[in-house]
């Protein structure tokens with residue numbers, strides 16, 4: 545966040561996100577409504593199990609071993625200057641698929657903007673891990689909001705009134721970052 549607004553042509557903006565129960569997806573869509581750009585959801589070659597306990601266990605193992613799950617999603621990163629990265633907190637870390645994405649793509653010289661939903665325990669180490677993967681990028685202040693809590697049977701929580709509140713929060717965050725998309729002016 546410098547002295548001048550970051551004016552960005554919408555076709556140079558990518559919003560890439562991971563979402564299992566659609567909370568992070570809801571934030572991605574709100575951001576897209578504000579700034580435009582391309583939206584891509586991260587998909588794995590081998591999807592995670594549906595069962596909550598099974599995915600928690602698998603993610604814990606992957607976090608422990610550093611395993612990077614292969615992605616089905618392909619992105620031509622050279623087309624973009626500004627990359628929004630959206631993800632839930634998983635095991636108080638950046639989810640393995642987003643680690644895969646960051647390992648597979650060189651974001652040097654680009655503006656990187658993380659956003660997150662979580663079950664109420666915050667971002668954990670996720671934003672730090674994004675920064676570590678992007679030493680030569682301009683990593684802006686991220687956005688985080690409470691989403692669902694699958695553990696407690698709460699799936700999509702960012703809907704109705706909570707969606708409107710989230711929209712307000714996203715708007716003021718983007719204003720603070722001074723991100724303006726040319727297509728939206």
Ligand SMILES: Cc1cc2nc3c(=O)[nH]c(=O)nc-3n(C[C@H](O)[C@H](O)[C@H](O)COP(=O)(O)O)c2cc1C
Nearest residue numbers: 563564565566567568632635636662663665691692
């Ligand atoms: C495997 C797994 C691990 C999770 N670990 C955490 C956690 O460590 N801290 C937290 O606050 N929420 C945790 N959650 C809850 C999610 O971060 C929260 O529900 C988020 O809004 C989900 O985003 P989504 O709907 O885009 O998938 C976890 C959820 C899953 C499925």
